[in-house]
Amino acid sequence: MNANERPQPQKKYVDINHLLKDAPREQHFITGAQAMAEAVKRANVDMAIAYPITPQSEVMHLVGDIYAQGHIKEYYRAEEELGTMSAIAGAARAGVRLFTATSGPGLLRGLEAIVSWPGHRVPAVLGILTRVVNAPLSIQPDNIEMAYMMHCGAVMMHAENQQDTFDMTLAAFAITEKVDVYIPVAVATEGFFVTHAKGYVDMMSEELALNHFDPIAAPVPAMDNETPPARIQRDAPVQKSNFMSYLIHSVWQQEIWDSNARAMKYIYEYLGGPIEVVNPDAEVFVVASGCAAAQAREAQRYAADENLNVGLIKVRAIRPFPIDEIRDAVKNAKALIVPEHNIIGWLSKEVKAAIPNGGIVVEGPRVYGGMTLPVELIMKEIYTALGLEYELNL
Amino acid sequence: MSLKYVTPVDRFKRYLPKDYVELVDFGPFGKSQEEAGPGNMGQFKELIEEHPMCSGCWMAYYIRLVFASLPNPEDTVTLGTAGCGRLAISQAAVPFIYGNYGDQNAMASGLTRAFRLRFPDKNKDVITIAGDGGTMDIGFSMTMHSWIRGEKFTTIMLDNEVYGNTGGQESGMSPKGAILKMAPLGKKGEKMPATSLAQAAGCVYTVRMSPTNIKKASQIIRRAIYVAREVGPTFIHAYTSCNIEYSIPTEEVFADAKAQEKDRFQFEEFMTDAAKEVIERVEGEEKAAKKARKAAKAEGVN
Numbered sequence: 001m002n003a004n005e006r007p008q009p010q011k012k013y014v015d016i017n018h019l020l021k022d023a024p025r026e027q028h029f030i031t032g033a034q035a036m037a038e039a040v041k042r043a044n045v046d047m048a049i050a051y052p053i054t055p056q057s058e059v060m061h062l063v064g065d066i067y068a069q070g071h072i073k074e075y076y077r078a079e080e081e082l083g084t085m086s087a088i089a090g091a092a093r094a095g096v097r098l099f100t101a102t103s104g105p106g107l108l109r110g111l112e113a114i115v116s117w118p119g120h121r122v123p124a125v126l127g128i129l130t131r132v133v134n135a136p137l138s139i140q141p142d143n144i145e146m147a148y149m150m151h152c153g154a155v156m157m158h159a160e161n162q163q164d165t166f167d168m169t170l171a172a173f174a175i176t177e178k179v180d181v182y183i184p185v186a187v188a189t190e191g192f193f194v195t196h197a198k199g200y201v202d203m204m205s206e207e208l209a210l211n212h213f214d215p216i217a218a219p220v221p222a223m224d225n226e227t228p229p230a231r232i233q234r235d236a237p238v239q240k241s242n243f244m245s246y247l248i249h250s251v252w253q254q255e256i257w258d259s260n261a262r263a264m265k266y267i268y269e270y271l272g273g274p275i276e277v278v279n280p281d282a283e284v285f286v287v288a289s290g291c292a293a294a295q296a297r298e299a300q301r302y303a304a305d306e307n308l309n310v311g312l313i314k315v316r317a318i319r320p321f322p323i324d325e326i327r328d329a330v331k332n333a334k335a336l337i338v339p340e341h342n343i344i345g346w347l348s349k350e351v352k353a354a355i356p357n358g359g360i361v362v363e364g365p366r367v368y369g370g371m372t373l374p375v376e377l378i379m380k381e382i383y384t385a386l387g388l389e390y391e392l393n394l
Numbered sequence: 395m396s397l398k399y400v401t402p403v404d405r406f407k408r409y410l411p412k413d414y415v416e417l418v419d420f421g422p423f424g425k426s427q428e429e430a431g432p433g434n435m436g437q438f439k440e441l442i443e444e445h446p447m448c449s450g451c452w453m454a455y456y457i458r459l460v461f462a463s464l465p466n467p468e469d470t471v472t473l474g475t476a477g478c479g480r481l482a483i484s485q486a487a488v489p490f491i492y493g494n495y496g497d498q499n500a501m502a503s504g505l506t507r508a509f510r511l512r513f514p515d516k517n518k519d520v521i522t523i524a525g526d527g528g529t530m531d532i533g534f535s536m537t538m539h540s541w542i543r544g545e546k547f548t549t550i551m552l553d554n555e556v557y558g559n560t561g562g563q564e565s566g567m568s569p570k571g572a573i574l575k576m577a578p579l580g581k582k583g584e585k586m587p588a589t590s591l592a593q594a595a596g597c598v599y600t601v602r603m604s605p606t607n608i609k610k611a612s613q614i615i616r617r618a619i620y621v622a623r624e625v626g627p628t629f630i631h632a633y634t635s636c637n638i639e640y641s642i643p644t645e646e647v648f649a650d651a652k653a654q655e656k657d658r659f660q661f662e663e664f665m666t667d668a669a670k671e672v673i674e675r676v677e678g679e680e681k682a683a684k685k686a687r688k689a690a691k692a693e694g695v696n
Contacts, residue, residue, distance in 0.1 A: 046509055074507050079539035083500040086536065089493055090473070090501030094508030112494050201541075215512075223489045224512065225396045225469050231489040 007070040011209040013044065020270055024205035032194035035162040035201050036101070036127050036187070040072070043125075044209040046096035047074040051084045054107035054139045055191030056129040060101055081110030081253065088386040089113055091207075092122040095215025095222030097173065101127030103191055105134060107145045118153030120255045121220040122175040125169065126154070128188035128197045130290075130341070132370055140370015141190040142325035143290060145317065147346040149186060153256040155263045156318040157179070158289040159189035160297075162199035167360035168316070171270035173210060181263045182219050183256060188318075190291040190341060193372075199256075251351035251371075264320045275325045276319035283310030284335045287326070287351055289315040292339045292373055309366035310315045310382055315347065323354040333393035336361045339378050343368040396473075396516075397424045417441075417487050422675060423468045424486040428684065432462045432612040441467055445482035450621065451645030452651055453634035455554050456605050460523065463612040464488070465619055470519040471505065473498040475533065476580045476588045477525035478559045478636075496533025499540035500523040501612045506547045517623050520547035525641045526567035527557050530586050534566075540629045541595035548622045549597075550599045550615075551588060553659075555635035562639035566630040569658060574639070588631045589662055599669040604651045604659040606632040614663070633659040 014023070019042065029360050030038070040048065043301065048067065054320060061197040067075035078084040081102055088098050107128060117124065125296035132138040133145055149156060154184055155175060167180060170186035189195065215222040223231060266272050276302055288296035293314040303310035313336075315322065328338055338348035345363050352358035362385060364379035374394055383390030400423050407415050417423070419424035420439040430438040441461040457479060473491045474480040475498045484490045493501045502522045515564040522529075529551040537549065556574055557563040564577035566586045568597050568672050573580045589600045599621040605611035611632070618628040633654050634673035635642055642650050655661065667672065 046511060047504070073511050076507075076543070078500070078503075079535055082497065083503075083536045083539060086493055086500035087504030088495035089497075089504070090491065091504030091508040093471070093491055093501075094505050094510040094512060096511060102544065114496060116494055117491075223471060223491065224509070225399055225471065225489065225518065226513075228399060230400045251632075 002384050006073070009070050011044070011207055013209055013211045015211055016171070016270065019204060019208055019210055020171060020344060021312060023048065023208055024060065024206050025202035027332045028203055029198050030201050031058070031163060031167045031196055032061060032159075032162045032189055032200050033058035033129070033196065034211065035127070035166040036169050037066060038203055039166045040099050042100070042204065042207055042209050043170055043173040044097065044172075044212060045072050046213060047091055048099045049076060049078050049080055049084045049087050049091075050100065051078050051102070051106065053081075053131070055102045055131055055141070055195050056101050056103040056106065056127065058195055059127055059129060066109070076147055081106045082113055083115075085109060085110035085113030087123050088124050088209035089117060089120055092120070092124055093223040093226065095213065095218075095224050096321060098124040099127070100124070101129060103129045104131030104145045108133060108148060110125050111148060111325060114149070114154070114184075115152035118260075119252060121182050121218070122184055123182050123324055124184045125172040125176055126186040127169065127190045130188060131191045134373070138370050140226075141192050141291070141371050142342055142368045143188065143340075144344065144368070145343040146188055147342065147344060150346065153183055153260055154319060155181070155183060155185040155260060156186045156315055157185065158318050159187060159194065160290060160293040160314060162195060162201045164316070165189050166201050166375050167192060168271065170210070171266075174270060175263055175266045177213065177217070178263070178266055179217050179219055181266065183259050183263075185263070188290065192370075193291045208306045214363075220353070232333050238325070259319050264322075265315070267317050271316060273325070274315065274320070274322035275329065276316065277311065277329050278316040279309070279311035280329065281332075282309050283333060284309070284382055285311040285330055285333050286337045286378055286382070287313040287315065288339050288340065289318060289347055292341055295373045296339055296378060297377050298375045302375060302379060303382055308382065308386060318350075321350055321354065325355050326351060327356075330355060334360060335379040338360065338363065339373055340364070340366045340374060341368065343389060395597055397598075400468050401539055422462070423465070426687070427463075428687070430462075431657045432608050432660075433457055435462050440481060442495040443484050443696040446484055447478060448638055450637045451478070452637065452647050453479055453554060454482050456552065456611070456632055456634045457486075457523070458636060459605065459608060459611055461486050461488065464519070464613040465616055466517060466519055470521065473502050473505070473520070474524045474574070475524045475528040476559065477528055477557075478554070478599045479523055479525055482522050496524070496528045496531070497536055498528065499533060499543065499545075500536040502547045503543065503545045506545055519619050519623065521550060521619065522547065523550045523552065525558070526551060526553040526555060530588055537592065538595050540595050540689045541592060541629070544596055544626045546622050546624075546626055548618045549627065550618070551629070551631050552632050553588070553631060554639075555585070556636050556639045557640070558636040559638055561613045584657060586589070589629065589664065590654050592629040592631075593664055596627065597629045598666040599628040599631070600631070600658060600662075600664045602631040602662040606651050606652040606655060608646065617673050621672050624672050625668045
């Protein structure tokens with residue numbers, strides 16, 4: 001059947017601010033995978049392309065169900081991740097709203113195509129449901145793959161829980177399509193811990209959906225032979241001279257990273273900013289993103305119960321990285337504890353690079369290979385930072 | 395909109411590059427093949443003029459022929475990958491998408507489906523034009539799966555039997571025994587059976603040829619495009635020799651292409667019944683239109 005002949009549910013199409021902020025919400029108890037798919041349902045996505053990998057698969061199954069119900073116009077299972085991500089790049093040229101998702105090794109398999117999306121000005125949303133990158137084999141949550149994703153120019157959000165996954169995914173569609181951004185937005189969250197666990201999510205009615213994709217409102221218009229200016233260029237830069245190709249590549253990439261920086265104001269507008277600070281006057285902060293932020297939140301609560309002056313900085317935006325915000329929030333801090341779900345500590349490296357006194361960063365605790373992150377490990381670092389003894393009982 | 399899309403309003407013309415205005419006024423947009431087609435190449439403003447290909451390059455000639463044969467250039471998008479071919483394809487006055495290594499058929503899958511969503515009543519011709527390495531080696535999985543999924547676009551493989559652009563390495567399409575870079579003792583395996591693979595994967599129209607006959611080669615390009623619009627994936631496997639890496643003297647390039655017609659590129663045309671139906675209908679319509687134009691012209695003279 002022609003995709004346009006499929007049944008389409010009746011919806012009211014609204015602007016992102018109304019959808020995210022004004023529309024009444026109801027509480028649901030759903031998994032992270034459901035939360036991501038429910039966001040996709042309300043995002044009025046034209047086309048989604050799927051390829052299985054644990055723990056992502058659940059997300060794209062649910063997106064497939066949403067397609068079958070008529071909320072999405074086109075959906076197929078591609079051959080593998082490079083094929084998936086390349087097809088996203090191709091479809092983007094036709095001027096449609098796009099979604100796909102992957103995990104760990106799948107992200108790396110598709111990375112050649114993904115890292116070229118910003119340069120191709122592909123306004124797509126990519127779900128990253130984190131997983132160990134082999135070897136040895138493990139399918140468990142570990143967000144090491146995010147480190148590979150951080151340097152391509154894409155905007156990156158990191159969701160703490162099911163609610164974040166829903167809100168960030170929905171906001172991602174609005175951010176990626178801004179004319180002064182127009183680079184892909186990735187929304188990452190931990191596989192299993194979030195994707196396969198249930199949490200409370202406040203959602204607006206599914207009868208509401210984001211306004212249609214506008215292929216004209218683009219810095220690089222769709223290649224549809226309809227949207228001016230006509231693309232009958234006959235001077236591919238690489239042929240002109242090596243110098244021209246260096247120059248064009250460099251100015252284009254500068255524009256990508258400027259676009260990335262310009263996404264920050266929309267992260268403020270739609271998501272309340274790139275960081276969340278709890279107890280801003282604290283001496284010691286736990287700085288964390290994703291699932292680690294949930295554990296850090298618990299540690300901050302335990303510390304408060306014990307009358308310790310500890311704060312939390314949850315980092316929502318990994319790219320653009322909130323350098324100024326973090327620098328400002330920690331200017332009076334004595335120690336920053338950075339718990340992470342990966343071995344290299346990419347967040348602690350980012351935090352260290354962001355502040356003038358990187359020596360106050362405690363690198364860890366870190367768990368990897370998919371282990372859970374006991375709050376006690378964070379408590380031990382808090383106590384140590386405060387010069388107190390802590391008896392670690394795991 | 396698409397013809398209008400390339401046509402500037404008159405008062406704006408004076409501000410546009412001369413090359414652009416000439417393309418609109420004297421190019422093939424919105425014209426028939428008799429007005430601007432392979433039969434009178436050199437007499438109209440062609441979609442491709444400048445290119446950096448080597449002297450005597452048979453691939454450059456075939457690419458020029460592909461662009462002169464397009465049934466609907468103002469509504470066509472081409473996709474390609476690394477290789478010599480894209481150096482010329484990217485200089486044609488048709489939107490060209492250059493992605494990553496060998497991903498042209500995956501990109502075209504997304505593009506074609508999205509075009510059909512947005513423009514269900516229009517023909518947006520999508521054509522991937524890539525070399526033997528891009529189509530059958532690095533892009534093999536994506537090529538095959540686009541065919542297996544029945545994606546409705548045309549794949550053209552420019553087979554020069556070597557990685558020409560990277561300096562002459564063996565490819566899956568190199569003939570057995572060929573001594574090339576990365577095959578210093580001669581290629582061990584056979585040349586890949588591209589058209590058989592295409593047929594097994596579900597292509598509804600496949601041709602293997604050495605394009606020495608302009609009229610025939612052009613007709614096949616158009617057939618492949620027309621069939622892809624309605625029926626399913628189509629594939630042209632064309633011999634486009636590399637006179638540099640295979641040391642073919644420029645004046646012998648054509649003779650070599652002729653010789654290949656009796657060797658590895660014996661003409662083979664396969665079509666399903668559904669493809670045949672489209673071809674007969676379209677060619678019948680074209681013939682009738684040509685006859686009508688002739689009659690109108692004769693009437694005009696009288």
